[in-house]
Amino acid sequence: MFLSFAAHSPYDTSTIPSHLIDSRKTESDSSTSLIMAIIEGIEGNQYPQGTEGYDGVKSQYATSTYEGAHNLNPALIVQPKTKEDIAKVLMYAKRKKIAVAIRTGGHQYDGASSTGAPNIQLDLRHTFRSPGDRAVFERDGKTYARTSVSWNLGEFNDWLTENNVFVPHGQCVSVNLGGHVQTGGKIYLSSITSASPLSLYSCLWSSHDRFRRGQSDKVGDGARFGQMIRSFGLLGDHVSSLEIVDAKGRSQEITKETDPDLYWAFLGGSPGNLGVLTHLTIQTYRNQDHRGSRGLKALYFYRAETLKRLMDIVVEMSDDEDFPRNYDLCVNVLSSDSRILSSTPGLETWAAREHRELYGQDGRLVWPRAIVLYAQWIPAETGDVCDMAWFDQMKEGADSILVDPAFERPASQLMGEWILRSEREFDHPYIKRTYSTRSRTLGRDGWASWFVGRIDNMIREENNGCWVVGQAQCVGGKNSMLARNADNGTSYNWRDTAMCCNMDCFHTDEAEGRAKDWQKINDIQAIGHNGIFSKEDRRQLWGSYGNWDLDAMWNCYYDDRAKYEKLQRIRRAVDPDGTLTPNPFAVKRADWSLGYLISRLVKFWKRIIGGPA
Known part of the structure:
Protein backbone atom coordinates (compact mmCIF):
# COMPACT_ATOMS: atom_id res chain seq x y z
CA MET A 1 0.00 0.00 0.00
CA PHE A 2 1.05 3.60 -0.44
CA LEU A 3 -0.20 7.02 0.57
CA SER A 4 -1.89 9.42 -1.78
CA PHE A 5 -0.93 12.49 0.19
CA ALA A 6 2.22 14.49 0.38
CA ALA A 7 3.47 14.44 3.93
CA HIS A 8 5.04 10.97 4.07
CA SER A 9 6.99 8.40 2.11
CA PRO A 10 4.65 6.33 -0.09
CA TYR A 11 6.01 3.15 1.41
CA ASP A 12 6.08 4.05 5.12
CA THR A 13 2.61 3.88 6.66
CA SER A 14 3.58 2.70 10.12
CA THR A 15 3.05 6.11 11.76
CA ILE A 16 -0.04 7.14 9.79
CA PRO A 17 -3.61 6.83 11.08
CA SER A 18 -5.40 4.11 9.12
CA HIS A 19 -8.14 6.41 7.86
CA LEU A 20 -5.55 8.53 6.03
CA ILE A 21 -4.08 5.61 4.13
CA ASP A 22 -5.33 5.00 0.60
CA SER A 23 -5.39 1.20 0.42
CA ARG A 24 -4.49 0.83 -3.24
CA LYS A 25 -1.66 -1.32 -4.55
CA THR A 26 0.95 -0.29 -7.05
CA GLU A 27 1.21 -2.06 -10.37
CA SER A 28 4.81 -3.03 -9.70
CA ASP A 29 7.73 -2.35 -7.40
CA SER A 30 9.01 0.12 -10.00
CA SER A 31 5.97 2.40 -9.78
CA THR A 32 8.00 5.30 -8.41
CA SER A 33 10.38 5.27 -11.35
CA LEU A 34 7.40 5.10 -13.69
CA ILE A 35 6.01 8.25 -12.13
CA MET A 36 9.30 10.04 -12.66
CA ALA A 37 8.94 9.57 -16.41
CA ILE A 38 6.96 12.02 -18.50
CA ILE A 39 3.44 11.20 -19.62
CA GLU A 40 3.11 10.40 -23.31
CA GLY A 41 0.85 12.58 -25.45
CA ILE A 42 1.03 15.72 -23.29
CA GLU A 43 1.50 18.94 -25.31
CA GLY A 44 2.55 21.09 -22.37
CA ASN A 45 5.76 21.17 -20.36
CA GLN A 46 6.63 18.37 -17.94
CA TYR A 47 9.16 18.56 -15.11
CA PRO A 48 10.08 15.25 -13.48
CA GLN A 49 11.67 15.54 -10.06
CA GLY A 50 15.41 16.16 -10.32
CA THR A 51 15.39 17.60 -13.85
CA GLU A 52 16.46 21.07 -14.95
CA GLY A 53 13.90 23.74 -14.11
CA TYR A 54 12.03 21.58 -11.59
CA ASP A 55 13.05 23.50 -8.46
CA GLY A 56 11.98 26.85 -9.90
CA VAL A 57 8.63 25.53 -11.12
CA LYS A 58 7.73 23.77 -7.87
CA SER A 59 8.41 26.84 -5.71
CA GLN A 60 5.34 28.44 -4.18
CA TYR A 61 4.38 30.62 -1.24
CA ALA A 62 4.65 27.85 1.38
CA THR A 63 7.98 26.50 0.13
CA SER A 64 9.94 28.72 2.52
CA THR A 65 8.20 27.16 5.51
CA TYR A 66 6.66 23.78 4.69
CA GLU A 67 8.68 22.25 1.87
CA GLY A 68 10.04 19.58 4.18
CA ALA A 69 7.30 19.21 6.77
CA HIS A 70 4.56 18.89 4.16
CA ASN A 71 6.72 17.40 1.39
CA LEU A 72 5.99 19.88 -1.39
CA ASN A 73 7.96 17.84 -3.91
CA PRO A 74 5.72 16.19 -6.54
CA ALA A 75 7.24 13.42 -8.60
CA LEU A 76 6.15 15.22 -11.75
CA ILE A 77 4.89 18.73 -12.50
CA VAL A 78 2.77 19.08 -15.63
CA GLN A 79 1.93 22.43 -17.20
CA PRO A 80 -0.94 21.43 -19.50
CA LYS A 81 -1.77 23.32 -22.67
CA THR A 82 -5.32 22.05 -23.11
CA LYS A 83 -8.20 20.38 -21.35
CA GLU A 84 -7.16 17.23 -23.17
CA ASP A 85 -3.78 17.40 -21.42
CA ILE A 86 -5.56 17.68 -18.08
CA ALA A 87 -7.72 14.66 -18.85
CA LYS A 88 -4.67 12.61 -19.84
CA VAL A 89 -2.92 13.44 -16.56
CA LEU A 90 -5.97 12.46 -14.53
CA MET A 91 -6.39 9.18 -16.41
CA GLN A 108 -2.32 28.39 0.21
CA TYR A 109 -0.36 28.92 3.42
CA ASP A 110 0.28 25.22 4.12
CA GLY A 111 1.10 24.32 0.51
CA ALA A 112 -2.13 22.41 -0.14
CA SER A 113 -1.88 23.07 -3.90
CA SER A 114 1.23 20.87 -3.97
CA THR A 115 2.00 17.27 -3.08
CA GLY A 116 4.85 14.82 -2.72
CA ALA A 117 6.13 11.86 -4.74
CA PRO A 118 4.79 9.66 -6.21
CA ASN A 119 1.98 12.15 -6.86
CA ILE A 120 1.69 14.72 -9.66
CA GLN A 121 1.03 18.46 -9.65
CA LEU A 122 -1.02 20.13 -12.40
CA ASP A 123 0.26 23.70 -12.78
CA LEU A 124 -2.39 25.82 -14.57
CA ARG A 125 -0.69 29.20 -14.31
CA HIS A 126 0.00 29.40 -18.04
CA THR A 127 -2.59 27.04 -19.50
CA PHE A 128 -5.60 29.16 -20.48
CA ARG A 129 -4.30 32.58 -21.45
CA SER A 130 -5.43 33.03 -25.06
CA PRO A 131 -7.86 35.80 -26.13
CA GLY A 132 -10.55 33.15 -26.35
CA ASP A 133 -10.16 32.32 -22.66
CA ARG A 134 -11.97 35.43 -21.52
CA ALA A 135 -14.83 37.60 -22.75
CA VAL A 136 -17.29 40.20 -21.47
CA PHE A 137 -20.85 39.87 -22.76
CA GLU A 138 -24.41 41.03 -22.14
CA ARG A 139 -27.33 38.73 -21.35
CA ASP A 140 -30.83 39.69 -20.22
CA GLY A 141 -29.71 43.23 -19.43
CA LYS A 142 -26.81 42.10 -17.24
CA THR A 143 -23.06 42.11 -17.88
CA TYR A 144 -21.06 38.91 -17.46
CA ALA A 145 -17.36 38.03 -17.65
CA ARG A 146 -16.15 34.58 -18.65
CA THR A 147 -12.53 34.03 -17.67
CA SER A 148 -10.06 31.23 -17.14
CA VAL A 149 -8.31 30.46 -13.86
CA SER A 150 -4.87 31.19 -15.35
CA TRP A 151 -5.04 34.97 -14.91
CA ASN A 152 -3.79 36.61 -11.75
CA LEU A 153 -5.80 39.23 -9.92
CA GLY A 154 -3.77 42.14 -11.27
CA GLU A 155 -4.45 41.03 -14.84
CA PHE A 156 -8.07 40.26 -14.01
CA ASN A 157 -8.69 43.73 -12.56
CA ASP A 158 -6.93 45.47 -15.46
CA TRP A 159 -9.17 43.60 -17.90
CA LEU A 160 -12.35 44.40 -15.98
CA THR A 161 -11.34 48.07 -15.79
CA GLU A 162 -10.82 48.17 -19.56
CA ASN A 163 -14.41 46.98 -19.89
CA ASN A 164 -15.77 49.40 -17.24
CA VAL A 165 -17.05 46.65 -14.96
CA PHE A 166 -16.02 45.31 -11.54
CA VAL A 167 -16.59 42.52 -9.06
CA PRO A 168 -15.33 42.04 -5.50
CA HIS A 169 -12.00 40.23 -5.43
CA GLY A 170 -8.72 40.06 -3.58
CA GLN A 171 -5.72 42.34 -3.84
CA CYS A 172 -2.54 40.29 -4.07
CA VAL A 173 -1.36 40.70 -7.62
CA SER A 174 -0.13 37.18 -8.31
CA VAL A 175 -2.97 35.28 -6.68
CA ASN A 176 -4.74 33.40 -9.48
CA LEU A 177 -8.46 32.98 -9.87
CA GLY A 178 -8.78 29.21 -9.44
CA GLY A 179 -8.00 28.76 -5.76
CA HIS A 180 -9.22 32.27 -5.04
CA VAL A 181 -12.80 31.60 -6.08
CA GLN A 182 -12.94 28.11 -4.57
CA THR A 183 -11.92 29.40 -1.14
CA GLY A 184 -14.31 32.34 -1.29
CA GLY A 185 -12.65 35.05 -3.33
CA LYS A 186 -11.58 36.49 0.02
CA ILE A 187 -8.51 38.56 0.69
CA TYR A 188 -7.70 40.82 3.53
CA LEU A 189 -5.55 43.70 2.50
CA SER A 190 -2.27 41.91 2.46
CA SER A 191 0.97 43.22 3.79
CA ILE A 192 2.55 46.26 2.22
CA THR A 193 6.19 45.37 2.28
CA SER A 194 8.81 42.86 1.28
CA ALA A 195 12.49 42.29 1.70
CA SER A 196 12.88 42.91 -2.00
CA PRO A 197 13.87 46.54 -2.69
CA LEU A 198 10.96 47.61 -4.86
CA SER A 199 8.08 45.86 -3.15
CA LEU A 200 6.80 48.62 -0.89
CA TYR A 201 7.00 51.12 -3.70
CA SER A 202 5.21 48.75 -6.04
CA CYS A 203 2.44 48.20 -3.48
CA LEU A 204 1.77 51.81 -2.63
CA TRP A 205 3.10 54.07 -5.36
CA SER A 206 3.34 52.29 -8.67
CA SER A 207 0.85 52.47 -11.49
CA HIS A 208 0.13 49.30 -13.40
CA ASP A 209 2.61 50.01 -16.20
CA ARG A 210 5.37 50.79 -13.71
CA PHE A 211 4.71 47.43 -12.09
CA ARG A 212 4.98 45.62 -15.39
CA ARG A 213 8.32 47.25 -16.12
CA GLY A 214 9.85 46.68 -12.71
CA GLN A 215 8.42 43.67 -10.92
CA SER A 216 8.72 39.94 -11.27
CA ASP A 217 5.76 37.55 -11.25
CA LYS A 218 6.72 35.17 -8.48
CA VAL A 219 4.16 33.67 -6.19
CA GLY A 220 2.77 35.98 -3.54
CA ASP A 221 0.38 35.96 -0.65
CA GLY A 222 -2.59 33.71 -0.10
CA ALA A 223 -6.12 34.60 -0.73
CA ARG A 224 -7.66 36.91 1.83
CA PHE A 225 -10.78 39.04 2.26
CA GLY A 226 -11.36 41.74 -0.35
CA GLN A 227 -11.92 45.45 0.13
CA MET A 228 -15.48 45.19 -1.25
CA ILE A 229 -16.61 42.32 0.97
CA ARG A 230 -19.16 44.35 2.94
CA SER A 231 -20.39 46.24 -0.10
CA PHE A 232 -20.72 43.35 -2.54
CA GLY A 233 -19.75 40.08 -0.83
CA LEU A 234 -17.36 37.44 -2.16
CA LEU A 235 -16.12 36.87 -5.68
CA GLY A 236 -17.70 33.42 -5.53
CA ASP A 237 -21.10 34.94 -4.79
CA HIS A 238 -21.16 36.20 -8.37
CA VAL A 239 -20.31 32.97 -10.20
CA SER A 240 -23.03 31.78 -12.57
CA SER A 241 -21.19 28.77 -14.03
CA LEU A 242 -18.06 26.67 -13.56
CA GLU A 243 -16.25 24.76 -16.31
CA ILE A 244 -14.36 21.74 -15.04
CA VAL A 245 -12.55 18.57 -16.03
CA ASP A 246 -13.79 15.91 -13.62
CA ALA A 247 -11.83 13.03 -12.10
CA LYS A 248 -12.86 10.81 -15.02
CA GLY A 249 -11.38 13.27 -17.54
CA ARG A 250 -14.73 14.58 -18.77
CA SER A 251 -15.28 18.29 -19.51
CA GLN A 252 -18.53 19.72 -18.18
CA GLU A 253 -20.17 22.98 -17.18
CA ILE A 254 -21.79 23.25 -13.76
CA THR A 255 -24.47 25.73 -12.70
CA LYS A 256 -26.72 26.06 -9.69
CA GLU A 257 -29.56 24.78 -11.85
CA THR A 258 -27.86 21.83 -13.58
CA ASP A 259 -25.93 20.40 -10.61
CA PRO A 260 -26.75 22.31 -7.41
CA ASP A 261 -24.79 19.99 -5.10
CA LEU A 262 -21.52 20.11 -7.03
CA TYR A 263 -21.90 23.86 -7.67
CA TRP A 264 -22.42 24.31 -3.91
CA ALA A 265 -19.43 22.12 -3.03
CA PHE A 266 -17.04 23.78 -5.51
CA LEU A 267 -17.70 27.25 -4.09
CA GLY A 268 -16.27 26.95 -0.60
CA GLY A 269 -16.19 23.20 0.06
CA SER A 270 -12.92 21.36 -0.57
CA PRO A 271 -10.78 23.38 -3.01
CA GLY A 272 -8.93 21.34 -5.63
CA ASN A 273 -10.51 18.05 -4.56
CA LEU A 274 -13.72 18.01 -6.63
CA GLY A 275 -12.42 18.44 -10.18
CA VAL A 276 -10.08 20.67 -12.16
CA LEU A 277 -11.64 24.12 -12.53
CA THR A 278 -10.61 25.72 -15.84
CA HIS A 279 -13.04 28.61 -16.46
CA LEU A 280 -15.81 30.49 -14.68
CA THR A 281 -18.50 32.97 -15.65
CA ILE A 282 -19.22 35.85 -13.28
CA GLN A 283 -21.99 38.42 -13.15
CA THR A 284 -20.32 41.83 -12.90
CA TYR A 285 -21.27 45.36 -11.86
CA ARG A 286 -21.03 48.33 -14.24
CA ASN A 287 -19.12 51.46 -13.25
CA GLN A 288 -21.91 53.63 -14.63
CA ASP A 289 -24.36 52.18 -12.10
CA HIS A 290 -22.13 53.08 -9.11
CA ARG A 291 -20.92 56.60 -9.82
CA GLY A 292 -19.36 58.53 -6.96
CA SER A 293 -17.10 55.82 -5.49
CA ARG A 294 -14.40 57.10 -3.15
CA GLY A 295 -11.37 55.65 -1.40
CA LEU A 296 -8.61 56.51 1.06
CA LYS A 297 -5.14 55.01 1.12
CA ALA A 298 -3.13 56.54 3.95
CA LEU A 299 0.34 55.91 5.37
CA TYR A 300 1.37 56.53 8.99
CA PHE A 301 4.77 55.96 10.56
CA TYR A 302 4.30 53.49 13.38
CA ARG A 303 3.35 54.73 16.80
CA ALA A 304 1.39 52.57 19.21
CA GLU A 305 -1.03 55.39 19.98
CA THR A 306 -1.71 55.93 16.27
CA LEU A 307 -2.40 52.25 15.77
CA LYS A 308 -4.74 52.25 18.77
CA ARG A 309 -6.71 55.23 17.42
CA LEU A 310 -7.18 53.57 14.05
CA MET A 311 -8.03 50.20 15.58
CA ASP A 312 -10.72 51.86 17.67
CA ILE A 313 -12.35 53.07 14.45
CA VAL A 314 -12.31 49.54 13.01
CA VAL A 315 -13.74 48.08 16.22
CA GLU A 316 -16.48 50.70 16.48
CA MET A 317 -17.51 49.89 12.92
CA SER A 318 -17.41 46.13 13.57
CA ASP A 319 -19.46 46.32 16.77
CA ASP A 320 -22.19 48.36 15.02
CA GLU A 321 -24.42 45.72 13.44
CA ASP A 322 -26.39 48.44 11.59
CA PHE A 323 -23.37 50.03 9.88
CA PRO A 324 -24.23 50.75 6.21
CA ARG A 325 -22.95 48.24 3.68
CA ASN A 326 -21.25 50.88 1.49
CA TYR A 327 -18.19 51.20 3.75
CA ASP A 328 -15.13 48.92 3.87
CA LEU A 329 -12.10 49.46 6.10
CA CYS A 330 -8.84 47.67 6.87
CA VAL A 331 -5.80 48.64 8.95
CA ASN A 332 -2.37 47.09 8.38
CA VAL A 333 0.77 47.36 10.51
CA LEU A 334 4.22 46.04 9.61
CA SER A 335 7.75 45.84 10.87
CA SER A 336 10.64 47.82 9.45
CA ASP A 337 13.01 46.03 7.11
CA SER A 338 12.73 47.04 3.50
CA ARG A 339 15.67 48.89 2.00
CA ILE A 340 14.25 50.78 -0.96
CA LEU A 341 16.67 51.78 -3.69
CA SER A 342 17.34 55.49 -3.71
CA SER A 343 16.71 55.48 -7.46
CA THR A 344 13.07 54.43 -6.99
CA PRO A 345 10.99 57.13 -8.73
CA GLY A 346 8.08 58.71 -6.93
CA LEU A 347 8.79 57.37 -3.46
CA GLU A 348 12.34 58.70 -3.47
CA THR A 349 11.14 62.18 -4.44
CA TRP A 350 8.55 62.23 -1.66
CA ALA A 351 10.90 60.84 1.00
CA ALA A 352 13.75 63.18 0.05
CA ARG A 353 11.43 66.16 0.37
CA GLU A 354 9.50 65.17 3.48
CA HIS A 355 11.63 62.69 5.43
CA ARG A 356 15.38 63.00 5.09
CA GLU A 357 15.71 61.21 8.42
CA LEU A 358 14.81 57.93 6.70
CA TYR A 359 18.15 57.80 4.91
CA GLY A 360 20.99 55.76 6.36
CA GLN A 361 24.67 56.63 6.33
CA ASP A 362 25.04 54.78 3.05
CA GLY A 363 22.56 57.17 1.44
CA ARG A 364 19.90 54.53 0.93
CA LEU A 365 16.32 54.79 2.05
CA VAL A 366 15.53 52.50 4.99
CA TRP A 367 11.80 51.98 5.38
CA PRO A 368 10.59 52.24 8.99
CA ARG A 369 7.77 50.50 10.82
CA ALA A 370 4.52 51.67 9.33
CA ILE A 371 0.72 51.56 9.37
CA VAL A 372 -1.23 51.52 6.12
CA LEU A 373 -4.97 52.11 6.00
CA TYR A 374 -7.42 51.33 3.22
CA ALA A 375 -10.95 52.76 3.35
CA GLN A 376 -13.62 52.73 0.69
CA TRP A 377 -17.18 53.89 0.02
CA ILE A 378 -19.20 52.75 -3.01
CA PRO A 379 -22.84 53.68 -3.65
CA ALA A 380 -24.86 50.48 -3.76
CA GLU A 381 -28.21 52.04 -4.60
CA THR A 382 -29.52 55.27 -6.07
CA GLY A 383 -29.59 57.97 -3.43
CA ASP A 384 -26.75 56.65 -1.27
CA VAL A 385 -24.72 59.54 0.19
CA CYS A 386 -21.17 59.30 1.49
CA ASP A 387 -20.39 60.62 4.97
CA MET A 388 -17.07 62.38 4.38
CA ALA A 389 -16.55 62.78 8.13
CA TRP A 390 -15.91 59.03 8.21
CA PHE A 391 -12.89 59.52 5.95
CA ASP A 392 -11.77 62.73 7.69
CA GLN A 393 -11.23 60.99 11.05
CA MET A 394 -8.76 58.63 9.37
CA LYS A 395 -6.98 61.29 7.31
CA GLU A 396 -6.10 63.07 10.55
CA GLY A 397 -2.47 62.42 11.47
CA ALA A 398 -1.58 60.60 8.25
CA ASP A 399 2.00 61.10 7.10
CA SER A 400 0.99 60.65 3.46
CA ILE A 401 -2.35 60.45 1.62
CA LEU A 402 -1.86 58.22 -1.40
CA VAL A 403 -5.50 58.05 -2.51
CA ASP A 404 -7.71 60.99 -1.49
CA PRO A 405 -11.46 60.44 -0.95
CA ALA A 406 -12.12 64.00 -2.05
CA PHE A 407 -11.92 62.74 -5.63
CA GLU A 408 -14.48 60.35 -7.12
CA ARG A 409 -13.18 57.36 -9.07
CA PRO A 410 -14.80 54.58 -11.12
CA ALA A 411 -15.29 51.56 -8.86
CA SER A 412 -13.16 49.30 -11.07
CA GLN A 413 -10.31 51.80 -10.95
CA LEU A 414 -10.68 52.03 -7.19
CA MET A 415 -10.33 48.25 -6.98
CA GLY A 416 -7.10 48.60 -8.92
CA GLU A 417 -5.78 51.00 -6.28
CA TRP A 418 -5.96 48.19 -3.72
CA ILE A 419 -3.96 45.73 -5.85
CA LEU A 420 -0.75 44.94 -3.96
CA ARG A 421 2.16 44.68 -6.37
CA SER A 422 4.48 42.72 -4.09
CA GLU A 423 5.75 39.18 -4.34
CA ARG A 424 5.34 38.42 -0.63
CA GLU A 425 5.72 40.21 2.66
CA PHE A 426 9.20 39.15 3.82
CA ASP A 427 11.62 36.65 2.34
CA HIS A 428 11.68 34.45 5.43
CA PRO A 429 9.81 31.45 6.84
CA TYR A 430 6.62 32.34 8.68
CA ILE A 431 4.17 31.42 11.39
CA LYS A 432 0.80 32.84 10.32
CA ARG A 433 -2.52 33.26 12.06
CA THR A 434 -5.83 34.25 10.52
CA TYR A 435 -8.51 34.74 13.14
CA SER A 436 -12.19 35.55 12.64
CA THR A 437 -14.97 36.33 15.10
CA ARG A 438 -18.68 37.03 15.26
CA SER A 439 -18.28 39.04 18.47
CA ARG A 440 -20.08 42.39 18.69
CA THR A 441 -18.39 43.33 21.97
CA LEU A 442 -14.78 43.82 20.89
CA GLY A 443 -14.83 47.44 22.09
CA ARG A 444 -16.20 46.57 25.50
CA ASP A 445 -13.82 43.61 25.81
CA GLY A 446 -10.74 45.76 25.10
CA TRP A 447 -9.61 43.79 22.06
CA ALA A 448 -8.07 46.82 20.28
CA SER A 449 -5.76 47.47 23.23
CA TRP A 450 -4.83 43.77 23.33
CA PHE A 451 -4.05 43.74 19.60
CA VAL A 452 -1.89 46.86 19.81
CA GLY A 453 -0.08 45.46 22.82
CA ARG A 454 0.71 42.17 21.12
CA ILE A 455 1.92 43.89 17.94
CA ASP A 456 4.00 46.37 19.94
CA ASN A 457 5.50 43.53 21.95
CA MET A 458 7.12 42.17 18.81
CA ILE A 459 7.54 45.25 16.62
CA ARG A 460 9.03 47.54 19.26
CA GLU A 461 12.41 45.85 19.32
CA GLU A 462 14.43 46.30 16.14
CA ASN A 463 16.70 43.58 14.76
CA ASN A 464 15.14 40.75 16.76
CA GLY A 465 15.01 38.36 13.81
CA CYS A 466 11.22 38.66 13.51
CA TRP A 467 9.02 40.71 11.20
CA VAL A 468 5.35 41.21 11.95
CA VAL A 469 2.39 41.85 9.68
CA GLY A 470 -0.82 42.65 11.55
CA GLN A 471 -4.16 43.34 9.87
CA ALA A 472 -7.73 43.92 10.96
CA GLN A 473 -10.80 44.34 8.79
CA CYS A 474 -14.47 44.78 9.53
CA VAL A 475 -16.46 42.45 7.26
CA GLY A 476 -19.85 41.94 8.92
CA GLY A 477 -23.10 43.46 10.10
CA LYS A 478 -26.65 42.75 9.07
CA ASN A 479 -26.18 45.01 6.02
CA SER A 480 -22.95 43.33 4.90
CA MET A 481 -23.28 41.33 1.70
CA LEU A 482 -21.00 38.67 3.19
CA ALA A 483 -23.87 37.84 5.55
CA ARG A 484 -26.78 38.64 3.23
CA ASN A 485 -25.52 36.23 0.56
CA ALA A 486 -25.55 33.30 2.99
CA ASP A 487 -28.26 31.26 1.25
CA ASN A 488 -27.22 31.77 -2.36
CA GLY A 489 -26.25 28.18 -3.15
CA THR A 490 -22.57 28.33 -2.14
CA SER A 491 -20.87 26.54 0.76
CA TYR A 492 -18.55 29.27 2.07
CA ASN A 493 -18.24 29.21 5.85
CA TRP A 494 -18.46 31.73 8.67
CA ARG A 495 -20.86 34.10 6.88
CA ASP A 496 -21.72 35.63 10.26
CA THR A 497 -18.17 36.92 10.73
CA ALA A 498 -17.94 40.46 12.09
CA MET A 499 -14.17 41.01 12.13
CA CYS A 500 -11.14 39.26 10.70
CA CYS A 501 -7.60 39.64 11.93
CA ASN A 502 -4.19 38.49 10.74
CA MET A 503 -1.18 38.23 13.03
CA ASP A 504 1.72 36.92 10.93
CA CYS A 505 5.32 36.58 12.06
CA PHE A 506 8.20 36.00 9.66
CA HIS A 507 11.49 34.96 11.22
CA THR A 508 15.07 33.94 10.73
CA ASP A 509 15.99 30.36 11.56
CA GLU A 510 17.58 31.54 14.80
CA ALA A 511 14.44 33.43 15.88
CA GLU A 512 11.93 30.66 15.14
CA GLY A 513 11.45 29.94 18.84
CA ARG A 514 10.65 33.58 19.55
CA ALA A 515 8.07 33.64 16.75
CA LYS A 516 6.44 30.43 18.01
CA ASP A 517 6.27 31.72 21.58
CA TRP A 518 4.64 34.96 20.39
CA GLN A 519 2.02 33.08 18.40
CA LYS A 520 1.39 30.63 21.23
CA ILE A 521 0.42 33.51 23.50
CA ASN A 522 -1.75 34.98 20.75
CA ASP A 523 -3.59 31.67 20.36
CA ILE A 524 -4.17 31.24 24.09
CA GLN A 525 -5.34 34.79 24.73
CA ALA A 526 -7.29 35.47 21.52
CA ILE A 527 -9.20 32.24 20.82
CA GLY A 528 -11.24 29.86 22.95
CA HIS A 529 -13.67 29.91 25.86
CA ASN A 530 -11.85 32.85 27.47
CA GLY A 531 -10.59 34.34 24.20
CA ILE A 532 -10.64 38.11 23.94
CA PHE A 533 -11.28 37.94 20.18
CA SER A 534 -13.39 34.82 19.56
CA LYS A 535 -14.90 32.09 21.70
CA GLU A 536 -14.69 29.74 18.70
CA ASP A 537 -11.73 28.63 16.57
CA ARG A 538 -12.84 29.76 13.10
CA ARG A 539 -10.21 29.34 10.38
CA GLN A 540 -10.07 29.91 6.63
CA LEU A 541 -9.26 27.24 4.04
CA TRP A 542 -6.74 29.54 2.34
CA GLY A 543 -5.13 30.52 5.66
CA SER A 544 -4.81 27.18 7.45
CA TYR A 545 -2.33 26.62 10.26
CA GLY A 546 -1.38 23.94 12.77
CA ASN A 547 -2.60 20.40 12.12
CA TRP A 548 -3.32 20.15 8.38
CA ASP A 549 -5.32 16.95 8.62
CA LEU A 550 -8.57 18.61 7.57
CA ASP A 551 -10.74 15.72 8.67
CA ALA A 552 -9.35 15.92 12.20
CA MET A 553 -9.82 19.71 12.26
CA TRP A 554 -13.12 19.97 10.35
CA ASN A 555 -14.86 21.94 13.10
CA CYS A 556 -12.34 24.79 12.73
CA TYR A 557 -13.11 25.26 9.03
CA TYR A 558 -16.81 24.35 8.56
CA ASP A 559 -20.02 25.75 10.01
CA ASP A 560 -21.37 22.43 11.24
CA ARG A 561 -21.06 18.66 10.95
CA ALA A 562 -24.03 18.35 8.59
CA LYS A 563 -22.30 20.56 6.02
CA TYR A 564 -19.05 18.63 6.36
CA GLU A 565 -20.77 15.26 5.93
CA LYS A 566 -22.60 16.51 2.85
CA LEU A 567 -19.24 17.51 1.39
CA GLN A 568 -17.88 14.06 2.26
CA ARG A 569 -20.67 12.40 0.26
CA ILE A 570 -20.08 14.69 -2.72
CA ARG A 571 -16.34 14.02 -2.54
CA ARG A 572 -16.98 10.25 -2.62
CA ALA A 573 -19.27 10.63 -5.62
CA VAL A 574 -16.98 12.81 -7.75
CA ASP A 575 -13.59 11.36 -6.69
CA PRO A 576 -14.27 7.66 -5.99
CA ASP A 577 -10.66 6.58 -6.58
CA GLY A 578 -8.96 9.36 -4.56
CA THR A 579 -7.28 10.80 -7.66
CA LEU A 580 -7.89 14.33 -6.35
CA THR A 581 -6.71 13.61 -2.79
CA PRO A 582 -3.02 14.63 -2.94
CA ASN A 583 -2.54 15.56 0.72
CA PRO A 584 -4.41 15.47 4.05
CA PHE A 585 -5.84 18.99 3.66
CA ALA A 586 -8.97 17.72 1.91
CA VAL A 587 -12.47 16.78 2.99
CA LYS A 588 -12.36 13.06 3.70
CA ARG A 589 -14.48 11.06 1.29
CA ALA A 590 -17.51 9.37 2.87
CA ASP A 591 -17.17 5.72 3.73
CA TRP A 592 -19.48 3.64 1.53
CA SER A 593 -19.59 0.77 4.03
CA LEU A 594 -22.74 -1.33 4.36
CA GLY A 595 -23.47 0.19 7.75
CA TYR A 596 -23.08 3.70 6.39
CA LEU A 597 -25.41 2.99 3.44
CA ILE A 598 -28.04 1.51 5.75
CA SER A 599 -27.86 4.57 8.02
CA ARG A 600 -28.31 6.86 5.02
CA LEU A 601 -31.32 4.83 3.82
CA VAL A 602 -32.88 5.02 7.28
CA LYS A 603 -32.43 8.80 7.40
CA PHE A 604 -33.86 9.12 3.89
CA TRP A 605 -36.90 6.98 4.79
CA LYS A 606 -37.58 8.97 7.94
CA ARG A 607 -37.58 12.18 5.93
CA ILE A 608 -40.05 10.63 3.48
CA ILE A 609 -42.51 9.63 6.20
CA GLY A 610 -41.99 12.87 8.10
CA GLY A 611 -40.31 11.47 11.19
CA PRO A 612 -37.14 12.80 12.88
CA ALA A 613 -34.01 12.15 10.82
Missing part, protein backbone atom coordinates in the same frame (compact mmCIF):
# COMPACT_ATOMS: atom_id res chain seq x y z
CA TYR A 92 -2.68 8.41 -16.03
CA ALA A 93 -2.89 9.07 -12.29
CA LYS A 94 -5.94 6.85 -11.99
CA ARG A 95 -4.17 3.98 -13.76
CA LYS A 96 -1.08 4.36 -11.58
CA LYS A 97 -3.19 4.73 -8.43
CA ILE A 98 -1.62 8.02 -7.45
CA ALA A 99 -3.04 11.48 -6.79
CA VAL A 100 -2.99 14.88 -8.50
CA ALA A 101 -2.65 18.31 -6.84
CA ILE A 102 -3.97 21.36 -8.68
CA ARG A 103 -2.18 24.69 -8.67
CA THR A 104 -3.36 27.94 -10.25
CA GLY A 105 -1.36 30.42 -8.15
CA GLY A 106 0.19 28.48 -5.29
CA HIS A 107 -0.66 30.69 -2.31
